[in-house]
Structure formats: C-alpha cells, structure tokens
Amino acid sequence: MANANTNSIEGSEDVAVKVVNKRFEGLMAVRTKAIKGKGAWYWSHLEPILIKNPETNLPKAVKLKCTLCDAAFSASNPSRTATEHFKRGTCPNFSPVLKPISQLPPLSSPSSQHNNRKRSSQSQQAAGASSSVYPVNVVDLSRFTNELSFSPTPLAQVPGLNQQPLMLSGGKEDLGALAQLEDSVKKLKSPKASPRPSLNKEQVDSAFHFLADWLYESCGSVSFCSIEHPKFKAFLNQVGLPAVSPREFSSARLDSKFEAARMESETRIRDADFFQVASDGWKGKSCARGEESLVMFMVNLPNGMRVFQKAMYVGGGSVPSEYAEEVSWEIIRGICGNATQRCAGIVSDKYKAKALRNLEIQNHWMVNLSCLLQGFLSLIKDFVRDLPLFRTVTDNCLKIAILCDSKSQIRNSFRKFRLQGVEFARFIRVPPSKCDISKNIGPFVAMLEDILSNSRVLHLVVLDDSYKAVCLEDPNAREVVDMIQDVGFWNDVEAAHALVKLITQMAEDVEAERPLVGQCLPLWEELRAKVKGWCSKYNFAEGTVEKIVEKRFKKNYHPAWSAAFILDPLYLVKDVSGKYLPPFKCLKHEQEKDVENLITRLVSRDEAHIALMELMKWRSEGLDPLYAQAVQVKKRDPVTGKMKNANPQSSTLVWETCLKEFKSLGKVAVRLLFLHATSHGFKWNRSSIKWFFSQGHSRSGLERAQKLIFVAAQAKFERQDFSSEEEEDAELFGIMSGEDDMLNEVLADSSSMSDPFVKVFNPSVEEFEFCIVISSFAIIVERSFKQPASEGGCRLKFFRWWTSYFLHFSLYTCYTLVHSLWKDRLTCRQARLLLTAHQTMKKKGFLFVWHGSIVSSLVIL
Template sequence: MADSDDPTTAAAQAVHRRYEGLLMVRTKALKGKGAWYWSHLEPLLLKNSDTGFPKAVKLRCSLCDAVFSASNPSRTASEHLKRGTCPNFNSPSKNTLVSISPVSRKRAADSDGGDSFYDIPPLTVVDPSGIYGGSFSPFQSHQPHQQQPLLMLSGGKEDLGALAMLENSVKKLRTPRTSPGVSLNKDQIDSALDFLTDWVFESPGSVSLSSLEHPKFRAFLNQVGLPSISSRDFATVRLNSKYEIAKADVHLKITDAMFFQIASSGWQPQNQEDKTMVHIALNLPNGTTLYRKTLIVGSSVPCRFAEEVLWDTVLNICGSSKEKCVGIVADKFKGKALRSLENQHQWLVNLPCQFQAFNSLVKDFTRKLPLFKKVAENCKRVAHFFNFESHIRTIFHKYQLQECGHTCLITLPTAESEEIGAMTLFGMVEDMLESAPAMQLARLDEVFKMTLIEDPTAREISHLVGNSEFWNEVEAVHCLIKFIKDMAQEIEIEKPLVAQCLPLWEELREKAKDWCKKFHISEESVEKIVSRRFKKNYHPAWAAAFVLDPLYLIRNNSGKYLPPFKRLTTEQEKDVDRLITRLVVREEAHIALMELMKWRTEGLDQVYARAVQMKEKDPVTGKLRAANPQSSRLVWETYLTEFKSLRKVAVRLIFLHATSCGFKSNGNFERMVCSYGSSRAAIEGVKKLVFISAHSKLEKGNLCSNGNNNDNNDDIELFAAVNSEDDLPSEADGSSSL
C-alpha cells in the first residue's frame, strides 16, 4: 500500500473525495433535494496515464458534451446553461432527467373495440455512478473505463410509482418554494401594496418601475405572501391615483391660504447641452411649501420666456385675484424678467435667490481675484507633475498611502475647459493640502533627488512645493472658498426669510475681513468683489423686512425695543419708504409712511418683543433658533392693529423666502427625461413622478426644517460607517481571495 503521507497520494485522495462529494450532491439533486442544474452536469474523474491516480475532477454537460472545471458548479450552470451558451439547453429532447425514445404512433383496431393507442417502448434510466465506473480507490491499479449495465424499465404498471416520484422531483426543482404559514387577507395585501407604491413614487427616481418585475423581487413578494405586481399597473393606474391625491391636497392648501409666494429654481442648468427641469413651488404664510409643477426646458432659455411662464403660473392659480400672489423668488436671470414683472404689477416683490448669489460670489473670486489665478496655475503645474510623471507618481503614491491611508490623483480641470471653475479649484486645493505631507516626503526620496539632477521641471516643482509661501496661498484660497460654501450650504438648509438677507451679507463681510487679516490680503480688492455681487442681488425688500420684523428689534437704554434703522445706509432708508409706498394703494401711501415713523420711534411692547425673540437650541445643529418662527408675522396680525396700512405690508413682507431652494432633484429625473427624448406620454409620466416625490419631500421637510432631499448622502455616510467599523478586505479592490 502506498504511503498516505506521500504528497502525490494525498493529492489523489483529495481529488477522489471531491469527486465522491459531487456524486453525492448530484444523486440528492436527482431525487429533488438539490439544485436544478445537476440534471445536466455530470462529474468526471480524470486519471494520470502514468500512475493511474486521480488528477482532476471535471463537469460534463450531458446536453452538449462540453467539459468544465468543477470548482464552481453554480457559476458553470449560470454561464453555460442560463446564458444560452449551451446550444441544446432549451431542446425538449435533452432538457429532462430521463431519456425517452421517440414515440411512434400506430393505429390499430383490437378485437374489443378498435380504439387507437400509442406503442411506447421501454423507458431507459441511466445509473450515473455506473457510467463513471462506480466507486474508485486511488490505490488500485489503473483500469480501463468500463460502463455498467443499464437498468431497463418495462413500461408496465409496476413502473408507474417510479414515474410519479420522478415527476414530483421535477416539479420540486422547477417550482419555487413558498414560505408556509404566510397568509394575508385582502386588506393587508392592499395596505402593503399601497405602502410599496408610496415608497416607489416618493423615492426621487431611484427605484425603477421595471425593477418591480425582476424575478428576484417577484420571488420576494411570493415569499411574504404578496401577489405579483405589474410595472404597467404602477405606471398607469397607481401613478395617476397618487398624482390626483397629491394634486388635490395642494389645491386645498392653496385655497385656504390668504396669499403665497412663488419659488422657481432650475433656470440655470449645470450642463448646457442637456435638457433641465425647472421646479415651481409655492411658499405659504404658515411656513409650508407646496410643489406646483415641473417644466422641461433646454439649455438656453430667453428671459422673456421665463417671465411668461411665471406670470401664467400666477394667473392659473389666482385667476382674477392676482394680488393673492405677493412675490416671486427665483434664480437671477441675465435679463430683467423679475424686475419687469415687478414694474408691471406694483404689489409684487420679486427676489433673486441668495443660495445662487453666494455660489456666484465664489465664481467672482475665482475670476477676479489675482491670488486665485496665481494659486490655480501653480497647483495645476504641481498636479500635472505628480499625476502624469510615472516614476514620480509611484514615489508620490507610496508616501500618500503611508500618510493618508489611500492613493489618488490630484483633481484637475477637464481638458475642454478654458478656465478653472470654482468647484474644481476647491477640489484641487483641497487635494493639494491633504497630499502636502506626502509631497514633502517624496522630495526627500533618493529616486526623486536623482530626477532633479536631469530634469529642470522637476527642480522647479520641487522648489515650489518646498516654498512655504506657496502653501500659505493655497490654504488662503481653500479657506475663503470653504467658508462661503459653508454659508451657502447653510442657506440651502435653513431657507432664510427676506429679513435675514442683510444680516447674512454683514456676516459674510466680517468673515472676509478676518480672512484678509489672517492671510495678509488687501481688504480693498476683496470688499470690491463682495460689494459688486451684493449690488447685483440687493432688493429694497431686504431693508424693509429687516426693520419691520420684530425678531431684529434692538433694546435701547430706555427699555424700548426699536427697529434697527441705524444699521441701514441712507439709501437703504429711502428704499424702505419707496417700497412701502409702492405696496399700498395710492390713497394710503401717506398714512403708511406716518405709521412707519411711529413704528420707528415707539417700536414694540417689550413683553411681545421678548416673546418673539425667544430662542431655543436646535437638537440637531446645536444652534439657537427662534422658538416660534411664525410669531413675527402673528404679532403684526393680532397685536399691532393700530398700524392699519403698515401691517398689510409687514405681514406680506415678513414671510417671504430669500431662496428658491425647495425640492432638489438628484439627477435621476433629468436622466429619464433625456433618455425618453420626444415621447410625450413618457415625459408626462416623469412629471407626475416628480410631483408626487416633491410633494412628499416638502411635506416631510415642513415637519423637520433640517430635512435633506438628497438620499444619496445617506448611502455614502452608511458605507463610510460600515467600512470604518468592519475591518474586512474589500472584494471591490480585488483583495479577497477565493
């Protein structure tokens, strides 16, 4: 007997155990207790021609005689059978567990009645273990392959039991198992499908309707006791039903509101080549926002077109009572659409979006501040050197992995762009600061030093990277963009009212001054850029709402709470008078100005002022906020009744939003619109989806002021949290082994 410790013998034993295991699995599968594909795959034991020992196990397809590796039968079945690689897989003559010879039909008349019958030859069942020689010991001498005798069934009555068992096994293989005991009544099924419908439609384009008919999803529904659903039913009956319900809810709330403001966003597309969606919503005095409609527009929209769309929206909602719409807040147009509408209808207050204004300010600095241009050019040179010089990149990535825990290229603008965009510049300087330690270590590497001797460009880059002034300028640019971006993000989340515009720009100026002092930058050039952007976005309603909102009253030495007129410029004070005069009827103009003077000298009773200015800490952000944001308007409506004309202006101004930020699409709807092209029915379906999703998001956002419309951020945070908690190799980077 061979030594069991011999490596060759041990390997042969392992191969034979693998072969016997596969035979056992296949035998169970043929009895209905295993995977379906074993009816088509047969284990083969290959032997070494010299020693006679088993050397490998293979799988043979019984349909086409192809031979495969036996390492992963499931994958073999999926790739060879399911994907259609096997030419005979769908052939009815070979896609069965038993082989039945063709039936020849004969017609005869017997002596009893002459009924027709079929002459069926005997059924042949093959013993799989016999085909491959049965059991085998690796220590026996190599024997030629001999086929075992075939077991023949007569086809008589005594074989009916075996055929019934065989048919039952086939049914078990082909029929998915259902979970026993799961039984839902009609109400439970309807409720479950209604919840599923809400989830599909309220997920902003993330769930495809066609995925509802995915076989795995259908199997899941069957497992939990729910019937199969039709994506066509979702795209027609259920979509229309949910749309009508949401539309009716919006109509009811608009009818109950005393007045409203239109918010319109999306007129400035990011990609100038694709179609974009314009979202139009309504802001109500009670702080809620309602979605109105979606507009599909091209990359270039004339100012006149936007004006017509916005005014048509007003007429469709208000009819003859146009004064119910007190204003519009929208992206700032290159033309004068908002200002033109305001001039035609004196009761309107049309505001530019402050979120867009702060983002535009970052672009202003990128284009007009010399420091930004200098840093952009220097960072581009450094990034190109470390990204695209192969031997330098290898050194850089070695130290980047050591210092940062990962390797990546430094952000660079695309080749098509002539100038670096604000966000691209921010990403580039952020990557530079993060990779600074790795760059400093790379400069000390011996291979890097050898490069400096022969390459003058490398010497220039090395000198630049080693210069502290360069890094100070990079940090300055990063710091300025970051605090403006942070303010813009806070504006998008908080959705400030119009009275908060002046304080926001004052806060921006203070931060800009501190930045200039920290990095030794000329305040004059920075202030010039900020002032230019401020003037482009300024509206007299900023100043008027600021002095009329009790939230900003200032307590003087005598204990009175007076409006902050001292914080306005002379021109802004005149703007307040002019705006109030315009917003009231001509007969009440002088009365409104007299009441404004009274408000300026007397202010508000300190009890009410303290109640309005009462603040509480936000549990999410930790910031102090007004305990009752609606109290400013309610004071004018219920307490300051002696200001008969001025209060009409105040209650309308105070609730106006300063941003058009409402429903924010994550891009899925835009991609759907672009893919559907000119299909009108498909576009209308997408619009209904947008309406339902936006209505749900805004309704939830009204309950939570910090609601985030971008669900993808939650996924990113989840993946980051999971990867930080589980110290496991990732299959995505190829680090796992089979």
Template sequence: MLEDSVKKLKSPMASPNPALSKAQADAAFSFFSDWFYECAGVISFSSIEHPKFRAFLQQVGLPSISCRDLAGTRLDTRYEEARFDAEARIRDALFFQVAADGWKSRSDSDCGNSLVSITVNLPNGTTVFRRALISDGRVPCKYAEDVLWDSVINASGSGKGGGATTLCTGIVSDRFKSTALRSLEDQHHWMVNLSCLLQGFRSLIKDFTRGLSLFHDVSSKCSKIVSFFNNNSSARTIFHKYQTQELDHTSLLRYSNGIDCNFMIEDVIASTRAFHLTVHDDSYKLLCLDNPEATQLADLLLDMKFWNDVQAANSLVKLINDTIQDMQTDRPLVGQCLPLWKGMRSKIKAWCARYSNDETAVYKVFDKRFKRNYHPAWSAAFILDPLYLIKDTSGKYLPPYKCLTPEQDKDVDKLITRLASREEAHIVLNELMKWRSEGMDPIYAQAVQVKQLDPATGKMKIANPQSSRLVWETCLSEEFGTLGKIAVRLIFLHATAGGFKCNVSLLRWMKRQGKSRAAMERAQKMIFVAAQARLERRDFSCDEDRDGELFANGDVDELNETFMEAS
C-alpha cells in the first residue's frame, strides 16, 4: 500500500481537465492542424487515432480529432487561404522569377524518385509556392520545357496584366541547362534562364573525383582497406576493439568502388586512430604472418603519404561543401556568381599549396566546370549591381569591368542588348557606356555597400540586400531610364533553385497517394500548405537534416543521459 501511494505521488493520475471553451478548442485545433499539415506526410492521418494520443487530448481537455475533418473541410479551407495569399503576392509584384528544384533525382529516395517543386521568387525577397510533381530522374527535356513554360504562364496569370509572360524575368532550375532552359531563352528574349549554382558546385566535386589522379589513388587504396577489414573476421574483430575504444561504437565501414567515394574516405579518416592501434596490436601482427594482404595494408596504414593524400582529398571536398552550405543559407543572387567562383578558385589555390598538388591539373578541371555552368548574366549582373562598384583614384564608384575577361566584357553588351526591345537597343548601349565611365554617386554607392554583423553566422553581410535594386528604381531612374529597367530585373535574379525541401517520408507518402485521384488532390493541397508556410518563415532546410545535426553534435550525449535515466 505504501509503495502504491508513493507511485501515485510521483505520477498522480488526476481526473481529466475540464473541457475547454469552444473558442479555446477551435484555436487549439487550428494550431494543431497547421502543425500537422506543415509536417507534410511525416505524420500519417491514422496516427491521430492512436490511443495514447487520444489519451493526451483527453488529459488536456480536448475532444478527439476527426480524421475526416482534418483531411476534408479543414484542409480545403487552409489550402484556399494559402493559395489566395500566394496569388495575391504574385499579383502585386512588378516581375518575378520561376524556380524549379528536384529534377535531379535523389539517391536516397525510393527508386531514384524526387519531388520537383516549382516556386516563384519575388522582388521583395520572398518566395511563394506554385506546384509539385514527382520525377524519376529520366524526364525528357521537352517535357521539362513544357512544365517550366506552363509554370511561367500560370504565374503570369496571377501577375499584373493578366497573363503577360514578360513579367517573368526568367527561370532558375537544377537541371536542363543546355536544353529546355536554353530553348525557352532563345524563344523569349526578355528571359534569363540559369542552371542552379548549387548544382554547379556539386558537379565540381564529381569532376574532381573523376578527373584528379589523387582521388583515383585514394579511392583505390581506401577500397582495399575497407574491403579487407569488413570481410576478414579476424582483422575485423581486432579493428572493432579499437573502434569501440576510440569511437564508442562498432560498425562496418562504408564501401565504394565508384565515383562517389567521399563517404568511404570520411569513414577511413574517422577511424585513423583505430587503424593505427590495430596494426600495432600483437594479434594483428600474428595475422600478418599468414596473410600477405594484411602485411601490405599495415604498411599502407603506417604510410604518412597515404594519410596526407586521404586528408587532401577529404579537405577539397569539404572546402566545396562548406561553400554549398553557405549558399543554401544565403541564397545568392546572380551578381554573386562570379565572386563565388573566383573565391573558390582562390581557396583551391591555397589547397594546392598546402598539400603540394599540381595546380595545372586542378585548374583544368575547375575551369572546365566553370565554362559549362557560366551564363552571360553572371557578368552583366556583376557589372550592374552597385554592390560591386569600385572606388577609383578620382573618387568615382565605377563598375568592375577590370575584373572581367575580354569575352565576359562582350557578354555584358550582348546580354543587355538582347534584354532590351529592338527600338531601345541603341539607347541602352549608350546608357551602359555612360554607366561604365561615370558609375554612381559615392554617397549612394557607399549606402548600398554598408555591411553589418549577422549575429546568426558571425559574418559581415550587406545591411539592406534590396538596396541594389531600389537605387536603380529611384536615384538612377532618370539618368538611366532604359538600362535601369533591365538592371532591376537582372540583378534581382536568384542563382539557386532551392525552395521547398521535401523529406523522404513526404516523397514516399505522395507516391502512395498516386493510385487515387482524390488522394493525390489532398496530397497536393497538403504540400502546398506545408511549402507555403515554410517559405513564409524562410525555412529552406529539411526535418531530416535538422535531426541529423541534432544527433551529430553534443546534444546526443544529453539525449543518451536522458534515455539512461529513463531506463
């Protein structure tokens, strides 16, 4: 009896709270439904029928939730609100850019499928969602072209002028650079269609793994190490002893004999100390007496040149991935493309010096990728964006033409001429010459270039990102009337296609709904609500990524302690 009384004191089973008022219950259901929809497929409708969840609702004084209501009228209402808001924003914008992300299938998704999200970027820096479709990575270019152009037409229908496709400044997509995007750009002179900058840098990693002998050598040697320690039970037992000692866990090392060897290299580096202890272990030395491969790998694992090469390969990949991560957070505009590539080239130069690698071979791969992804709009936006004006000896702030190659200099004239109407071509070239020679008033230029510390990242960032465009619309509008119209559209363009980032659970869930038209319609509505809500709060991450970060940092130790205490 005493024991039961103590348990009740620790966990009092109080009677359920009195029911909330109708207003309170409605507000609670509204918050719950928003959260449920924004989870977008991670939580199933049937989950709310779980008895423990129903017990929770009862404990807090709420009645049970109806699945039918959640998937029916409440979803319809929430979708109509989100759709109306999205269309109103596009309708109020002077122009916009269509972004398509997901054409390139994800390797970690079912059967190589991915969710293609079509979004619309607006001049005020916001992004609104339009639609989603499933892609298996084998989409014909003509189909992609039709989808993209339909998206332009549909979004233009929400804009001023009721269907004026000239409101669309262009498209940024993570694929189809030389086909669908170029075809649409050729057909519509006012459009600038870009391949996603993120995809270009990701492709650069693949280029290096394919084109540099360093990666071939490191991959080959790491494959031998991983294969031996995974398959030889005696060696594996010894290795796992030291793996537990150094890493607090045992696991097989990830193996790769193909291009994507970076995860294997990461595993080998993480186990560096465990490998050294293993090959010095007396049991492993005995194994070497009867196994020549064990002896060969022991020599390799004690070779400092091998570890230097492994570290060099991993360092180069990390260098590019860090830049990719920054771009995912900052979402650079087209004017930043040239500076970003130039900055990466400088980092690679320092990497070559640090690890004594031949610059010629590295730059050959780098320059080839740059040329494949380069678009003349990079140079034009770089020249027109007041953010990059340079103060000369006379005190003027002039566009940075000296930073361009002769070919890029010509690209500026060609692109700006194409974006202008035939009647205004000569006017815009005259204004461009004036811009080149006179630039901008120092007061305005300095105001545009003001930077401040970003407390979230600890880096200096432009205080007002919209000022580059606004200065063309105001103080430069009279002097550069025709060029200004082109400049505000051009320098606004986003260089990356990332918008709503779906998780694998959502993709699997959406595929399951494809068997029913009604179910697919509900799925599309949920995706629209979820995507629009995330874009409103500028959340471009994925729940899976955040979960990975949580369990990869120190918080995991706190979680383990919590689990241990609970058990």
C-alpha cells in the first residue's frame, strides 16, 4: 500500500511538472505571437521564466520577469500584472509614449471651468476616502497637473464649501439640470464661441476619407448608423469636423471606393499570364445562422500577390458537388472570359473527389488541389475515430468530467483546495451530449487540456473526505479514483493530447506560412517523422498509426505534389560529382510515373515527347551549382526564429531565365511552382459574417454587402493582415483562456470570507457566487450606516428593523440578478465588476460581520 501511494505521489509530481512546462510553453507561444504584432503590447516587456526546485532541479512554477527592471511576478494573469506594473507606475524604467493633454485645446469657458472645479473637489474627496481602491474610480490628479491646461482649485478656495448644501425638490439629480441652466445664463451674459480647431476643406476631406476606410475595412462589425451616435457627433465637433450622414458612406463613397479597388484588381490579373483560383468556406463553419457559411474566392498571382474576387452566401445543409463545380467555372469565366487556359488551377477546402476532379478532366491544363491545411485537420479526426487510444481516453475523460460537473460535493472540494492555495485554471469542461467528437474535436481537446491542467487538484480531491461520501453513493466515483491514481491513465491522456498538439502545431504553421505545392511532400515527410517520434516516446506500435497517416495522405495526394517537388530548384540535391540534381530518389515508383503523366497532360500532344526528353535531361544535368546555391539561400526569420527561403520567387525566375533551353518543361514548371497548397484567406469576425447574411434578403442590400466585403478584403490583402480582430481583442484583454478565468479570480479573491459562512451552506457553484454578491452588498450596507467592522455592528440595534427590511429586499434583488446571469454563465465584464468590488472591499479592510442576518435572509428567500 505504501508503495502504491509512493507511485501515486511520484506520478502526481510528474504531472505537476508537465503542467508547469505546458504553462511555460503556452506563455512563450503567446509572447511569440505578440512580438509578431498579433498580441498585447506588454509582452515586449514581460518574459516567462521557469522557477526550479533547488532540491530536485525540476520546474515548480512559472513566473513573469520584467525585462526593464528584472522584477518577477505570478504568471496567473499577465494582463493584470502588466496593468499594475506598467500602467500604474510601479516599474521605474517604463516610460509610455503618451500625448500630453496640454497639447489639446484648453477648455476656457466659464461653465467648463466651474465643472472642472467641481469635479476636482469631488475627485479629491473620493481619493481621500478610497485611495487604495483598484482598479477603477480613482484618479490621482497630481499625476496630470503638468499635462492639464488648468490647475485644480484647492478645496479651501471653493466658494460655499462650508455652507449648507443646496436642497432641490428632485434631489441630487436636479444638480445637473441646475448646472446647465447656469451655463446657459453665463453664455447669454458673455457669448463666446467655444474654441475649436479650424480645418480647411482639404483636411476635412482627408479625415473623412480615413474614416470611410476604417468603416469599410471593419466590414459590418461597425454599423454605419453609429456615425449618428450623439457621442460620435460630439467627437466630430470637438476635433473640428462637421456632422456627416451615414448615407454618404453607404452610397457614393462606397461606390467610388469599390470601383477603384475593382479596377486595381482587374489590372493586376490582366498583367499576369496565368493565375490560380482559391475557394474557401465550402466546409460549413458555425455561425449565427446554423450551417450557413461564407465562401470566398481569391486569385493567386505568379508574383506572390493575392487578389480578392468574390464572396457568396451558401445556405444551410450540404452543397452538392455539381453546384460547387458550376460556381467555380463561372468564377473562372468571369475572370478571364473565354481565355480559360489562363487559369492554372483551383485550390479548395472541399470537393476534391468530384467537382475539382471533373474540372481537371474537362480542362487538361488545370491542376486542382485540395487544401493542405484541411488535410492535416482531417488527420486529427481520423486519429480520434480510428485509433483505439483515443476511444479509451475519450471514455475515461468523459467519466471524470461528467462526475465533476454533476456532483456539487466535488466542485466544493475544488473550491476548498483553491482557497488553500492550489491553483487550477478552470473547471473541467464537458463536451455537449450531442457533440460528435470525430467531427468536432474542439470540445474533446478542451476537455483533455482541462484534465491535464487539473491533475494536481484531482489527486487531492479523490483523497478528500467529501469524495469518499460520493463513492458510497455512486459506483462511477470509485472507478474514477482508480483512474486518477493510475499512472497509465495519465500517460494515455498525455499521449493523446501530445499527438493532437503535434498535428495542430503543424496545421498552424501551414496556415501562417501558406506553402506552395512543391512543399507538400516535404511537409508530409516531416509529419511522418514527428509521428514516429511520438510512437517511440509513448511506446505505441507504429503499424496502426502509419496506416492512418497513409490513408489520409492518399486521399489528399495530387500528382502535382511530386512534379513540383522534382521541378523546384529549392530541393535540388548535390551529388558526389558536384552537380545539383532533382531528388528523384525521394519518390516512389508510382510517384515518378505521376510526374511523367502530369507533364504530358499539361502540354500539347505534339510537345509531349519533347517534354519527356527535357525531363530526362533535367534529371541527369540539373542546375548550375552557383544558381542552385543562390536559390537555396536561407535566412532566419527575426520574428519566428525559423530559417526561411531568402528569395521566395527565385524558383520560378530560374526557369524563366537560366533554363530557357527547357522550353516545354519550362512552361510546365512556371505554371506549377507558383500554385498555392492552401485555400484559406483570412478570418472574418462573427459580427461581419452575421451582418453579411442579414443583407441577403434584398438585392440592393446584397449588392452593397458584396461591394463592402470586396473593399475590406482588398485592404486586408494590401496590409498582409490575415488575423482576426476578435483574437487580438481576446489577447488585449487577457481572456484567451476563456471567460471562466475571471470568475476563478473572483473565487480566489474570496478567501478573506470567513469559513463558517461557507461551511453552513456547502454551496454549489450558483450559491457560492450568490454568497459573494450578498457578502459584498452586506459590507456596502454596513459602510453606509457608518458602522465599522471593528465595533462589530453593535450600534445597528437602533436601525435593526429598517436595516433588516432593506437588506432582505436587496438580497432578493441580488439573487434574482445573479440567478438570471448565471443561466448562461457570467460574462467577462460582469465577472470583472465582481472582481473589482472584491478587491475594493479587501483593500479597504472591511470584514463581514452579519453572518446571522445573511443566513436568515437566505432561508427566507
């Protein structure tokens, strides 16, 4: 028994180390993306570091190190750490670049000065009462005295400060109306035009031009009607711009912008000898209207540029392949008319077996590819469906997740250990009951990550007394104990997660780098090598795994992969004689046949034998060593640190300049080597997709939506911006790991609550959150009656009846509010407000002393 416990503890320590390493790798990945420009600003100053145990030399924690002052912080909430350390002035070496407020036009009207004095005095009083409140509602005026165009008036100089306050029939609400009345009187006495920047017509036109660009590029996520918002009108007036109607942006300006973008697009396509069409979105993506999706058609040009062509709305359900084939052909005809031979091929995320294949048969000069990214993602689904490991891991993890989600005693144990200092990211998420994991692996991967990150607390929970009581009621709980204490279970979970992460990482690299068709075979070989390494690391037989990989490879394989790999000078191999020759040795016999057959198909019948002879010459002679080395020169990417080709278009340029003697083979090479292997364009916001669908009810609305999405897409291609604003916002606000993180902070910060209150109720998730709000409100009421906690509320006897009535009514209101919000879980903003309230109370030093009143109130409710 002791030996078993020792093994369990060692296994728990190993899992804890892996969790720490995983957290470190995740933070490094986020920091790498941020350095690229796709993340929060503070990652350029914060660096994740591993803290090792001096006795075992194993990592025990992850910290964030400030690169400016070498201070170390907890890595639980980087966004909050950055706010406190940088924006609150804690870091001595941080100097934000801000435009001083003194550069803005001064507010010199008497009424504004009066309001400023009023706000100044109120701010000073509030600062004196709650100077330690975090993170809102406090402004330190001393920090801005050098920047403001006016100085705050001392309290002693405010007239009437010690006089009796003015009493109005409407209460404090009438003070604002009174201030407006006095302001109007002062303006009538001394009329003065409010100072405002004076802009000439050229500056106004330029400003509205940039405003229009921003509206169009937001593509529906910002409503045109927002221009008429009173606050926006006030902003325009403040900066000296006249009011403008939304119709001006949705009609004439949009038409002119669309025509300019369309003409530029057509010119670029017309200048190219050939092009490739990319269609993305045939696979229905989840959105606000079920299975409806937005299919985008783009044009890839030989010079590496991409041009947007069209977006179309596809209704619910599966689209027939015949329809996709017809639409694709209409797109090609719309681009080049009858000169369809200019289209070198299509790359699509669906319909390889039928639609793309039929178009290839009907047009022998076309090379139609399936998206490489979709092939990698489909491989994950193949493993989940066909590999026995995933079936076992899925069943076991579902048992744990469902048990933890359904038993309030287990959830209470989680909270108890959190209050004792055991950190865990979130509660274990349970996939929906109707979710087919073989088709939608997102919930499955999320469940794996939650179980791995909660491994430490799970080991503690199953040893808790409350869990033993659950075991007496539920036999599944006893089975879960055996699984959690089994090292083999954790090895299987880690193995499944590692395999998914391995393929997902390669898919993310493919999505970011957008490889060409010649890179498909090397990428699949790299994937095979990584999968073999995974098999050896986790002691899995390679046979079953290799069969699954090969089956998916054959489904996505196209002969153009082999042909482009052979014809690309980037992959020439130096032999013993010093020649740089194509890597035919890397191909199988069937793939060599594919190369010959594809080349003969892409040329005319008269040139077929000439092309094969030139292929033999290319195989024996290769390329001049000097040019081959120049093509293969690589440089390190300063952002990712990876080695990349220094001259991306050199492969095609070599065939057009140095290898002119290969006339027939050269034609094939230049049409093949520029083809893209992926079809994805860029990520639209969900609000943009929803807006596009809402315009489909009318012809004019759909036409306007088409123009707007064309302008927005062209702008994204010009900026080479393929990211999503939603992801950037998530990184900015530090909620990439989900909204529950903020709730977990609320739970963690509630540790100052007295234990008897929690023990009396043994609360569930809803009750515990309710207790937090009730406790907060009780403290606020206590403060309103000026009964400090140090006196224990003894003087409340005189107000007992009225306080009891008021508190009971307020408790009921709070309960109704929290209950209605909790049905769909609290939003991030609501959770942030709860967290702010708790930090306020904790920093002010208030203690909760009304346990008896709260208990009676909850019983009544």
